[in-house]
Amino acid sequence: MRVSDKHQKIIQAAITVFARKGFFNARISDIAKEAQVADGTIYLYFNNKFDILISLFEDEIGKLILQIKQLLEKEEDPRRMLELFAIHHLQLLKNKRELAEVLQMELRQSNKFMKEYRNTKFIEYVDIISAIIRKGQAQGLFRKEVLPGVAKRAFFGALDEMSRLWVLSPEPGYTIEEAASQVSDLFLSGMLSESGRSEAAQPTALSA
Amino acid sequence: MRVSDKHQKIIQAAITVFARKGFFNARISDIAKEAQVADGTIYLYFNNKFDILISLFEDEIGKLILQIKQLLEKEEDPRRMLELFAIHHLQLLKNKRELAEVLQMELRQSNKFMKEYRNTKFIEYVDIISAIIRKGQAQGLFRKEVLPGVAKRAFFGALDEMSRLWVLSPEPGYTIEEAASQVSDLFLSGMLSESGRSEAAQPTALSA
Amino acid sequence: MRVSDKHQKIIQAAITVFARKGFFNARISDIAKEAQVADGTIYLYFNNKFDILISLFEDEIGKLILQIKQLLEKEEDPRRMLELFAIHHLQLLKNKRELAEVLQMELRQSNKFMKEYRNTKFIEYVDIISAIIRKGQAQGLFRKEVLPGVAKRAFFGALDEMSRLWVLSPEPGYTIEEAASQVSDLFLSGMLSESGRSEAAQPTALSA
Amino acid sequence: MRVSDKHQKIIQAAITVFARKGFFNARISDIAKEAQVADGTIYLYFNNKFDILISLFEDEIGKLILQIKQLLEKEEDPRRMLELFAIHHLQLLKNKRELAEVLQMELRQSNKFMKEYRNTKFIEYVDIISAIIRKGQAQGLFRKEVLPGVAKRAFFGALDEMSRLWVLSPEPGYTIEEAASQVSDLFLSGMLSESGRSEAAQPTALSA
DNA sequence: GATGAATGAGCTTTCATTCAT
């Protein structure tokens, strides 16, 4: 058996267990049982419990990055690219439900209890969004005032919060596709109707 | 000393400690020391550690709801109301940094650990956003296609993710005001420039 | 309110609570609630939790001694006296069920966790039995070979174990009177039938 | 090391510690230290503190049952069998002093704390006595009026109370053999002398 | 490499006791 096999087996088991119980409530022995290895074996592949979570992030977000980048390669229109990102992100819920739950729940916490850990993979993931935005701005399709560094976060946050809807409630009333469409539409076109847009020259007067 | 005093003292101490170490890493004795009471005293006011977290949510989000509702009362324009919500939400970071951190970090997790607990206060808070959106739609200022139930989540998620920027990194490069303005501007006007808007009739082609 | 009133109230409450939960599982606050006094009040009348148990023993066994002695005064026949003792002891189960349970359960333990405490009242109670036996021997009714110091223990132990039958099981299949009669009959006449008695000259050969 | 070794080691340590301090005052760490294992190790073999006590009962009374049954196999005379039982029971004090103390002290309580636990092993042990009595009655050696279900309890209670004498006081004035002999003699022949027996036709008039 | 029994530090929670009112 190749080394990577057990490594992967443990990561996958950890995803299942973390999704079920959360990181802190999960026991190493739970993961070991799920992975069908001995408790001690886990320590041949990971330094400690945190290390499993970090490796899980790195590996799985790494895969996500590869997938999404491959998907976006074929697309030229930044507007469509944003939509694709949204769809792909939310479809994780369908295809890898447990992983989606773990990322959703534990990703945020991770920084807090692992102060030293800078989640570079995650940053790389979110930076795909800002790259799209910059591309759109370069093409003159997106407004120059939009700050890519801020907007990427807002866009990701919106998607992630949608994600949470599905993670926590089984039937939120919308399909994943509808949600993805709504979110990307919102970010692209905003909420204003034609009248709302024309009526007020500066709806965000505060920022002025 | 009034009962509420100790109760409040413990809640405030818990906010400080949870913000510093996270819920799971926080020990009851940490909270007790911070609140300058004995460990056992905490159990005169709360059933257990979870109960502190839940009470904290209820109390503090309750206060937030009161404040934001009061603030919005004076405002009629839904566009401006969204902006006010954004500002108020993000200003929590300035005024009550630790509380912001706790809500940011632990709010999501809470549902996972405490399956039975439905965070009604939080739902009430987010519903303020959908109420604003409906108001805007009623006035014809916001597009009818926007689903308030989805958009409220997206808006909150965007804000919350911005929040995370400040919670995790001390100097994110933007002020809170700029971020609030950016996010509400994004949701109101979208990213499209005039050319981007006119060029493509169906930017969200996928949803069609 | 006379001092003794509260003292008595607490003792009675303690009997109820100890019977229900056992000494170690009983909380001072349970007793206080049962006695309708404040927790702290208990410490005005007793030094500590053990002291309640000891006082309870002293008081209640003291009463038992008075009662049984009074009862026996009217009786001359030692055989009948033994029977009366048995009946009176077992009737405690009917008349003061909770007290019977506490004595049954906690009396034995007491010596163990309160090494310094010599349960003189209990000894006094059991010595009533040996006095009866000695009286019977003096009258030539009881065999000289019977050691009063041993027999008193055996008799008490037999009764107490019967007691346990009722304390633990609601319907043991015999009435208290039957049990009392059986036990005193056993001790007086033994198990041997006429044939068993005559057949073997030395049934207790071992003691020879 | 075989699994049973640690299990046994812990049981034996628990006997020592329970004998010394009583069940409730004994700490898990006391037992662990006595057994020369880590605290946590105990929980690999037992569910909790109660479980140790119950296992202890089951194991040790089980052994007693085997021993006494083996001993009684060789004996035919029910009178002698009763005596053997008495001797064997009391000799536990010599051979396994600590075990005798624990059984003596904690056996009674166990039913109280662990309501759900039916001490079947103990019942099996006491039923050895009633089996002997029935055998004696079948042979016409014992009186028919003796109720085996009551007499077994009385006999055990008498023995157990004798046991207590040695457990609590180092020098009770009698040897174990004398006590065993006295008790079985009492139960077999009763207290009545020939004159006491003939003089009164109905010594247990009350039962009539 | 793989195992899983053993470890023991660590933490939540309880509750007898105190003492200011």
Next chain:
DNA sequence: GATGAATGAAAGCTCATTCAT
């Protein structure tokens, strides 16, 4: 005398981690 809020020591139990096999 009476109260009951506050105390804080104490202990059962868990579980990440180790290491002999």
